[in-house]
Amino acid sequence: MLAAKVVMDQGIHVEGINFFTGFCVESHTHAIRAREGGAPKRNNALWVAEQLGIRLHVIDVIEEYKQVLLHPKHGYGQHLNPCLDCKTFMVRKALAWGFMAERGFDFIVTGEVLGQRPKSQRKAAMPMIARESGADDRLLRPLCARILPPTLPEREGWVDREALFGFHGRNRKPQIELAQRLGFSEWAQPAGGCCFLTNAHYSRKLTDLWTAQGRKDYELDDIMLLKVGRHIRPAPHFKLIVSREAGENRYLEGYRKRFPSLRPTSHLGPLCLVDGQTAPSDLALAARIVARYSQGREAAAVTVAAEDPNGECRELTVAPLAPAELPPAWHV
């Protein structure tokens, strides 16, 4: 947001690109969670574009992003975040998008700050992203340009290097001051990273998915489901996804034709999907787990309806699992 504004203030025409990888914290998660009593959350990228008065192009890169996440050349960050490869990929995509003949953009602007993030913004990473993306000196980072070698737009005089910045390190104070100076009272800046891949718990669930599948791969539905519900794996061959609230319940409903599902009928309780191959004894255990999260958790018996993806349904009456019978290690 700041980087775009700094360049716009020099009279440059800027348009925004927002890539949707499937792991974005924004949007989907808000869409899934129940909204009773609350307005839908805004889409931050669109909000920023409106503040700046620029066009924003939202681009679906779900399929292409798989290669980035599954085989990152530079490895992962603290969790499953392939930030270096991810940034290179996005700059490359922006380049391909913006330099198409009919669009005719001249350079790319990012909001990176040298040394702000441990791996992907360290000194050696900056030229690496520029080089490997193919953008080379057409990649301008207005917030730290003054401490990097001059780029094409600076050398050509399209932008005035002297009016750019030399921010570095983790201290965000200079950026906050700049935001105030530019008149932004609210400033959308993802503090904990822009995606679920920087989240320890999410990364653990993704690793568990790959282990259970026996291969590193995913479909959009897989990674969406990792954002929803409690994931409980009582055995290597099956996992339960137990909804935690009404919005998740509604969302999981949409998967009842793909997965066997369980739902308490004698008491109020969550919808649960069963992912994997289950024997009858597994299903009975699954029903006891679901009963444990129902309002009948203290009851002697809870009736649970088990439905196949083809709609065939039967009822199981089970004793809810006692808390002590559910080992913490089952929680993925």
Next chain:
Amino acid sequence: MSEPNPVATLNAQGLLCPMPVIKVQERIADLRPGTVLEVLATDPGALADVPAWCRVHGHEVIESVQDGREIRIRIKVN
């Protein structure tokens, strides 16, 4: 009398945001100015995101209604 605007439709039901926005963007790229695009969606996020996308691209939302789970947004392409 002027010709009525041609109407195009887009079914984005079952898609979660930002997919409805992406689909609207892709569809509008192929439509002539003056066309009305009728979008059907189910994610309430579309009620905020689709009009926001239209505002930054200069398209006009002429109607936006929610009827139970169903959302209908009519956009005049500019």
